[in-house]
Amino acid sequence: MTTPTEIEAGNDGDPTVVAKPALLERFFGNQIVLLGLLLSLLGWVAFTRIWLFVLIIAIVASVFLHEMGHFLMAKRNGMKVTEFFIGFGPRVWSFRRGETEYGLKLIPAGAYVRIIGMHGLEEIETTDDEERTYRAQSYWQRMPVVLAGPVVNIVLGLLLLVVVFAGFGHPSSDKWKIESVSSGSAAAAAGLEPGDRILAFDGQPVGAFDDFTSTIRAHGGTVGELTIQRGDEQFTIPATIGWSLNADGARALQPLVPGDRVTKVGDTVVSSYSEAQSAMLRVLGPVVVTFDRNDRAFTTTIDGPIALPIDGYRGFLGVSPRSVLVHAGIVEATGQAFSAFGDTVVGSVQGIGRIFSPSGIGKLATQVANGGSSTSSGSVEPAGSATSGAAPAPTASSNADRPMSLLGIVNVGTQLGEQAGWAGVLALLATVNIFLGLINLAPLLPFDGGHIAVATYEEIRTRRSGKSYRVDMAKLMPVTYVVVLLMVGLFASTLYLDAVDPVKLSP
Secondary structure, eight states, rough: OOOOOOEEOOSSOEEEEEEOHHHHHHHHOOOHHHHHHHHHHHHHHHHHHHHHHHHHHHHHHHHHHHHHHHHHHHHTOOOOEEEEEEEEEEEEEEEEETEEEEEEEEEEEEEEEEETTHHHHOOOOOOOTTTTTTTTHHHHHHHHHHHHHHHHHHHHHHHHHHHIIIIEEEEEHHHHHOOOTTTTSHHHHHHHTTTEEEEETTTTEOSSHHHHHHHHTTTTOEEEEEEEEETTTEEEEEEEEEEEEHHHHHHHHHTTTTOEEEETTEEEEEOOOHHHHHHHHHOOOEEEEEEEEEEEEEEEEEEHHHHTTOOEEEEEOOOOEEEEOOOHHHHHHHHHHHHHHHHHHHHHHHHHHHSSHHHHHHHHHHHHHTOOOOSSSSSEEEETOSSSOOOOOOOOOOTTTTTHHHHHHHHHHHHHHHHHHHHHHHHHHHHHHHHHHHHHHHSSSSSHHHHHHHHHHHHHHHHHHHOOOOOHHHHHHHHHHHHHHHHHHHHHHHHHHHHHHHOOOOO
């Protein structure tokens, strides 16, 4: 297919063949059209999914502030900055002020600043410009430039944590309310309702939900007294604690898993663990076992007889918690923010180590090969299914602990906005900013930390020899290419997984 052409007269009167721009070229070359397209897309997102819009703007703002840190310090130290753009791809709109072009590009996935002479391989046109390159400056002029971006993100993350703790509160470690009650559970039979607070069990005060869960698990099949606060009213009610299989009981009844509760063995209805023990001992050959898992009934076929272990069960009440938020003053909130900041730093460093460890890379490769799905052993099917064959067991998504791409972060942030509002979104953004600052301090090119490592090595060599020393960047390029390839592979893998198997937060 040929490009359309038109005939024009040359200076000497001879006709000249001039190629017309292709349709796509004309489209992407029209800044008004691109600006209208970008604004229309953002407007549509804001109208249809407000939290998605908030996350897009917030993440772009975080990267913008990172680059703004580099920009301001470079300008302050006399370096020449030729470009400062928000976004990537085709140029949508720009203007020039002085020696720098500022503008907007079509894909709102970040921002970038171009400082001339960031490495020794870049060619500079004039001697005057060479004097204003990054590489021509002293160590103490270069350090603020490369450190400014990560520091901005880390400080921003810390400030967001202060806002969350002071403005929205933090979950109490020992105060909680009932979020939901499982249908058919002991809690439902006792009349517990969402919003109730369980203050005591058999007269013993209830603290953290995990401690309360341990107490309940030890009292399966017994009758206990629950002290409840409902609004301004406080009262005590009896409750027969339910049961579910623990690891030992589930192992004897494979493919059942811990937390399952047997409700029927063949035609025999089971209401307690001891009845399940008796029923399974009487079975001769295959029998259909009906059980509850996460408020849903399933069936599977098991060969009997089976002698279930005496202690193969645990107590089960059937409530899920919702933390009570506790607000703090600005001083207390700052202390809590620093504590959470430290936890986030430790978690981020450990997470980076896990991702790039051999086991982490292997696990990610397996997830990509499996399309992000996971299956569990055994054959169970929903109760009431019309088929008698085996069906895959219901399983939780395997993506809870995997690294996420920008798409995954936006997806999780959108769900957090819908479930927890601004508190959840700001907490996520704080974590993202702290992680962004830390990963950029990695002492490898092309990260900011790589430039710090190179400049520090050059300064040490210069001080030891008494002569100015600059690293031969050509020798470092193979390492840089390996790092870039790893990051591209990680980006592509996580983007694929976030597209085919998006993370879903439990409500």
